[in-house]
Amino acid sequence: MLVLKKVVLDSIKSFVIKQRMRQIRKELSDINLEKVEKQIANVNWRTINAFKKFNIIKELKHSAENSPYYRDKIPELIKGINYKNALSIIPKLPFTTSAEVSVNSKQFLAVPKSEVAGLHFTYGTTGGKKTIYNTKRDLNLINYSYTLGFINCGIEKKDIAQIVYSFGVWQLAEYILSALRSVGIITIPTGNYVSFQDQEEYIEKFGTNVIFGTPSYVYNLSREIDLSTKVKANMKAILVGGEGLPEHRRKVIEEKLGGEVFINYGLNEFGGGIGSECKCHNGYHIFPNVIYEIIDPKTTEPVEREEYGELVLTSLRREAMPLIRYRTGDITRIIDGECDCGLKLPRIDQLKGRTDDRVVIGAAEKYYPIVFDKLFDSVDEIKDYWIEVVSENDRDSLKTYISARKPSEKLKAKILEKFYSLDSLKIDIETTKTVNKPEIIFIDKLPNSAKRRRLVDKRKFKT
Ligand SMILES: [Zn+2]
Numbered sequence: 001m002l003v004l005k006k007v008v009l010d011s012i013k014s015f016v017i018k019q020r021m022r023q024i025r026k027e028l029s030d031i032n033l034e035k036v037e038k039q040i041a042n043v044n045w046r047t048i049n050a051f052k053k054f055n056i057i058k059e060l061k062h063s064a065e066n067s068p069y070y071r072d073k074i075p076e077l078i079k080g081i082n083y084k085n086a087l088s089i090i091p092k093l094p095f096t097t098s099a100e101v102s103v104n105s106k107q108f109l110a111v112p113k114s115e116v117a118g119l120h121f122t123y124g125t126t127g128g129k130k131t132i133y134n135t136k137r138d139l140n141l142i143n144y145s146y147t148l149g150f151i152n153c154g155i156e157k158k159d160i161a162q163i164v165y166s167f168g169v170w171q172l173a174e175y176i177l178s179a180l181r182s183v184g185i186i187t188i189p190t191g192n193y194v195s196f197q198d199q200e201e202y203i204e205k206f207g208t209n210v211i212f213g214t215p216s217y218v219y220n221l222s223r224e225i226d227l228s229t230k231v232k233a234n235m236k237a238i239l240v241g242g243e244g245l246p247e248h249r250r251k252v253i254e255e256k257l258g259g260e261v262f263i264n265y266g267l268n269e270f271g272g273g274i275g276s277e278c279k280c281h282n283g284y285h286i287f288p289n290v291i292y293e294i295i296d297p298k299t300t301e302p303v304e305r306e307e308y309g310e311l312v313l314t315s316l317r318r319e320a321m322p323l324i325r326y327r328t329g330d331i332t333r334i335i336d337g338e339c340d341c342g343l344k345l346p347r348i349d350q351l352k353g354r355t356d357d358r359v360v361i362g363a364a365e366k367y368y369p370i371v372f373d374k375l376f377d378s379v380d381e382i383k384d385y386w387i388e389v390v391s392e393n394d395r396d397s398l399k400t401y402i403s404a405r406k407p408s409e410k411l412k413a414k415i416l417e418k419f420y421s422l423d424s425l426k427i428d429i430e431t432t433k434t435v436n437k438p439e440i441i442f443i444d445k446l447p448n449s450a451k452r453r454r455l456v457d458k459r460k461f462k463t
Pocket of ligand 1: 278279280285339340341342343
């Protein structure tokens with residue numbers, strides 16, 4: 001009798017879960033902007049925590065059972081996981097690194113191949129490409145997380161968006177397009193392969209008032225086009241992501257294009273869409289599709305509250321490729337307290353940089369690419385630049401490729417002067433002699449890659 005009772009109860013339970021899942025799938029495939037806006041306005045710490053606990057149990061059990069990578073790493077550690085201890089178990093789990101995903105992405109695939117509905121790719125620290133798998137539901141969730149970003153930036157259904165990200169293997173542009181379509185916003189998908197003048201024409205013709213692109217592309221676009229007063233006044237928001245944005249560039253973009261710049265934080269390994277700035281522009285609100293921790297990158301111990309450290313993320317509700325305690329390499333900190341915008345989603349600060357992006361030049365000084373952005377943005381003639389760090393005669397050499405308005409010897413001297421204004425670099429060139437005098441090479445156009453790195457360490461690939 002007892003057994004029968006259990007069987008009946010179990011089947012009722014499974015029926016209810018299936019019904020609920022069907023309902024969620026339906027909700028996710030057709031996203032109602034106004035409805036999501038209301039949901040988000042109502043979240044608070046308690047609901048977020050409850051959501052996290054409920055979903056982390058499912059995520060960890062799913063990973064332990066179905067992910068070849070986690071199958072023998074976590075089952076023992078999550079034995080006895082329940083609603084009470086769910087969040088405290090996370091720090092006891094092992095980390096996942098970018099290198100592990102790039103060496104063999106497939107070992108993270110936790111569903112049968114037939115369930116995979118989409119792929120995208122991302123470069124790993126080891127130089128290899130990572131394959132990121134998504135089920136249909138994962139793709140819908142990606143749409144949903146981008147929608148949260150739209151709401152944060154005040155985007156409405158009546159807006160006209162233009163995507164100037166590159167379309168291709170990176171897939172960010174496609175995901176944004178898909179999310180905009182699923183909420184019903186007209187989008188002009190120009191990508192970044194048309195000329196700046198063509199972009200301008202599209203903006204003028206369709207009255208684009210929301211632009212999506214990488215900070216460097218949008219910055220260059222803003223300097224190359226002159227929008228009519230009417231279109232400029234109508235411009236609402238410029239959403240950038242994928243790279244850092246120095247504060248002075250934000251000002252230039254806002255002055256030249258009109259509208260307000262919002263920086264979004266995403267990670268390809270999670271399908272993008274992790275957090276976004278709100279109208280207060282004080283850090284990124286983190287969406288509830290991840291659990292975050294900040295650790296000391298050296299000791300891997302948690303840092304003190306509000307201290308800077310490396311962001312570690314655990315995915316929630318990812319079917320195809322759950323990632324547990326993934327080391328993002330991004331340096332940031334938690335911002336405590338409530339945001340003036342009223343949204344209760346927690347915040348992290350603007351990224352200080354990506355640990356992967358730092359390049360050691362000369363006598364062990366580490367440089368973030370942003371240092372060189374600041375250096376060259378003050379030279380008006382420079383349109384864009386790209387630095388390769390190579391090894392020559394046992395010294396570091398900075399091969400600096402410059403796209404300039406009027407290349408000249410005078411400009412070369414001006415650029416050199418900028419390099420020498422960095423004290424640490426000047427010392428390494430003149431005193432420690434670990435760095436050669438930078439070489440300036442004028443070129444017409446920089447290589448057109450989707451997410452360009454402006455500071456490239458070519459020495460890594462020699463060994
Ligand atoms: Zn806010």
